[in-house]
Amino acid sequence: MKRFAVAVGALALGLAALPALAADIEISGSFLRPPVVDGGNGAAFFTITNHGPADRLIAAAAPAARAVELHTHLRDGDVMRMRKVDSIAVPEQGRVELKPGGDHVMLFGLDPAAVVPGARLPLTLTFEQAGAIQIEVPVATLPGPISKPGAHGDQ
Amino acid sequence: MINNTVKAAGLVAALAIALILVVALSPGLSERIGQGVALVASSPFEGGFALTDQTGKPVNDRDYRGRFMLVFFGYTFCPDVCPTTLTVLAGALDRLDPATAAKIVPIFVTLDPERDTPAVMRQYVSAFSPAIVGLTGSSDDIAKVKKNYRVYSVKVEGSAPDLYTIDHSALLYLIGPDGRFRATLDPGHSAEGLALALTRSVQ
Numbered sequence: 495m496k497r498f499a500v501a502v503g504a505l506a507l508g509l510a511a512l513p514a515l516a517a518d519i520e521i522s523g524s525f526l527r528p529p530v531v532d533g534g535n536g537a538a539f540f541t542i543t544n545h546g547p548a549d550r551l552i553a554a555a556a557p558a559a560r561a562v563e564l565h566t567h568l569r570d571g572d573v574m575r576m577r578k579v580d581s582i583a584v585p586e587q588g589r590v591e592l593k594p595g596g597d598h599v600m601l602f603g604l605d606p607a608a609v610v611p612g613a614r615l616p617l618t619l620t621f622e623q624a625g626a627i628q629i630e631v632p633v634a635t636l637p638g639p640i641s642k643p644g645a646h647g648d649q
Numbered sequence: 650m651i652n653n654t655v656k657a658a659g660l661v662a663a664l665a666i667a668l669i670l671v672v673a674l675s676p677g678l679s680e681r682i683g684q685g686v687a688l689v690a691s692s693p694f695e696g697g698f699a700l701t702d703q704t705g706k707p708v709n710d711r712d713y714r715g716r717f718m719l720v721f722f723g724y725t726f727c728p729d730v731c732p733t734t735l736t737v738l739a740g741a742l743d744r745l746d747p748a749t750a751a752k753i754v755p756i757f758v759t760l761d762p763e764r765d766t767p768a769v770m771r772q773y774v775s776a777f778s779p780a781i782v783g784l785t786g787s788s789d790d791i792a793k794v795k796k797n798y799r800v801y802s803v804k805v806e807g808s809a810p811d812l813y814t815i816d817h818s819a820l821l822y823l824i825g826p827d828g829r830f831r832a833t834l835d836p837g838h839s840a841e842g843l844a845l846a847l848t849r850s851v852q
């Protein structure tokens with residue numbers, strides 16, 4: 495609990511590079527792939543390191559999204575199927591990576607104002623054992639020109 | 650020496666297995682390649698479409714004759730697979746020599762015509778590359794293209810009626826300058842790899 499308080503304090507000070515800690519759970523390397531179109535869906539990725547007994551990520555919440563779900567990808571021949579999962583297991587003293595093409599936190603209907611390049615998206619992760627942990631996920635920049643309507647004269 | 654021969658044999662076997670896997674994992678691929686070969690002397694590949702581009706202009710496949718069409722199907726609300734593929738594709742296009750790039754029209758066709766209007770498609774494709782053409786149409790138009798390309802997609806309900814996602818085929822389809830099917834390409838995760846495959850394919 496003390497470590498959690500320290501982590502929250504660090505985030506409040508804007509020390510972004512510090513990993514977020516809750517009890518035995520550490521979250522690092524987080525980033526948000528923002529929606530490409532306004533109001534679209536985004537995905538958050540990060541590494542969960544568990545310094546304690548087996549645990550499970552059971553929920554995620556973000557005020558800027560209309561809905562948040564834990565997701566995985568299943569490859570079925572040449573078809574990619576994205577599916578909601580109830581939890582993501584984190585083994586005892588283990589590490590789980592949420593990454594593109596695999597597990598992710600799915601953020602539906604993101605508020606465009608919350609996901610401008612350089613922004614940080616507040617995200618609450620709830621673990622079965624470790625409880626809630628608040629992180630701020632840096633919004634990644636998309637490749638190529640980011641075209642928002644009216645941002646520049648086009649075509 | 651013997652060791653090297655064994656290694657070489659192992660490599661050949663591994664490549665053969667990889668090829669079999671690629672064909673086995675791509676429903677319709679072997680059929681399409683067979684069809685492509687058979688079709689040289691008969692009817693053209695039914696890879697036609699009549700859709701609307703991201704500027705609102707009606708276009709069809711014949712507009713792109715003389716160049717290769719590199720076609721990918723997806724939807725703009727896709728959070729991961731589509732942006733990854735289009736990022737790899739845009740990176741590959743950047744790496745092509747200009748003469749090769751000029752031979753290819755990259756085309757993104759939506760599987761979500763309900764949400765993906767031309768204006769949405771314009772915002773979407775321009776985020777990746779100015780070269781990518783974004784096509785949409787009526788549900789019937791999209792259903793026809795899906796059938797012609799034998800693309801699979803199905804809507805998956807979400808927690809609200811408008812929060813659905815779409816399961817879909819994630820291959821690239823290469824159509825020749827003659828409008829005939831040439832190959833399916835797995836975009837993979839490497840722009841260099843895709844650039845190399847494209848350069849070879851459009852020689």
Ligand SMILES: [Cu+2]
Nearest residue numbers: 565576600728
């Ligand atoms: Cu998802």
